[in-house]
Ligand SMILES: [Fe+2]
C-alpha cells in the first residue's frame with residue numbers, strides 16, 4: 001500500500017542524501033545527455049611549438065635545479081575538468097639541458113616518448129638498458145619500468161611525453177616510486193633496440209609507399225607494433241605515423257578514441273567539428289573522442305607527416321572501439337622496433 005506524505009521531491013532527495021543514498025531518478029539529466037550518443041570529451045585544441053619551446057626555455061631560468069626532473073609542460077585541454085589532453089591521456093614536452101640528468105624513478109603509468117630535438121647522445125635508461133631518443137624516434141617506457149634521462153649533447157634535448165595518467169588515476173592504479181639514486185646502473189650489453197623505433201629505420205618504410213592507394217582518412221598510416229606480440233605499443237596507448245602526401249585532402253570521419261597528434265614535418269589543417277587547427281612542424285594538437293575530423297596537407301607538392309598516440313587499444317580491449325564510416329576492419333601496417341620485422345622477431 002502506498003502512503004502519501006506532504007514531503008516535496010526536493011526535501012526527500014535531501015533527506016536520503018544525508019543517508020548517502022541517491023535516487024536513480026536524479027540521473028535523468030545524464031541519461032538524456034547520453035541517449036543521443038556519448039558526447040565528445042574535451043575540445044579540439046592546438047599548442048604551437050614556438051610557444052611551448054619558449055616556456056620551457058624560460059623554465060630553465062625560473063625553476064630551481066631540484067625541479068629539473070619536472071621541467072615538463074603538460075597540454076591542458078580547455079574543455080576538460082582535469083589538466084590533461086584527453087580523458088585518458090596526458091601529454092606534454094620535456095626539455096633537458098646539456099649535461100643534465102633527470103633522476104630515476106618508475107610508475108605504473110605507461111609512457112611513450114617521441115623525440116623532438118636530439119641525437120643519439122640524448123637517451124633514456126629503461127630497466128638498466130640505454131635507449132637513444134634522437135629526433136623523431138619513438139621510445140617506450142612500459143608500466144613500472146625504471147627510467148632516467150640523460151643529455152650528453154652540447155645543446156638542449158626535447159621530447160613529447162604521452163602517458164595514461166588520467167586513466168590510471170580514475171581506476172585507482174596510479175603509483176610512483178623514486179629510484180633513491182640519481183641514475184640506474186647501466187647494463188653491460190648497453191643499447192636496447194626493442195624499446196626504440198629509430199627514425200632512421202621507420203622513415204624509409206613510411207616514404208616507401210610512393211603513390212600507392214591508401215586510407216581516405218589518414219593517407220599512408222602505419223601502427224607502431226609491440227615487439228612481443230605485434231599488438232599496440234602499450235596496452236593503453238597505441239602509436240601511429242601517417243604520411244599525408246602532397247595534395248592530400250582527407251574525408252570526414254570520427255571514432256570513439258581520442259588522439260594527441262604531433263607534427264613531424266610539413267604544414268596543414270585538421271578540421272575538427274567546426275574548429276580549424278592549422279599546424280606546422282613540432283606543433284601538437286588534440287582530436288577529442290567522437291568528434292568528426294579530416295586532415296588536409298596544405299602543400300600540393302610536399303609531404304606532411306603526423307605522429308599520433310591514442311587510447312584505441314584500451315577501447316578495443318573493452319570492445320568499445322567504434323569508427324564511422326565503419327573501417328574495413330584492417331589494422332594499419334605494423335612497424336617494429338630495432339630494425340627487424342615480425343618474422344625475424
Ligand atoms: Fe617517468
Ligand SMILES: [Fe+2]
Pocket residue numbers: 217253254255293
Ligand atoms: Fe581519425
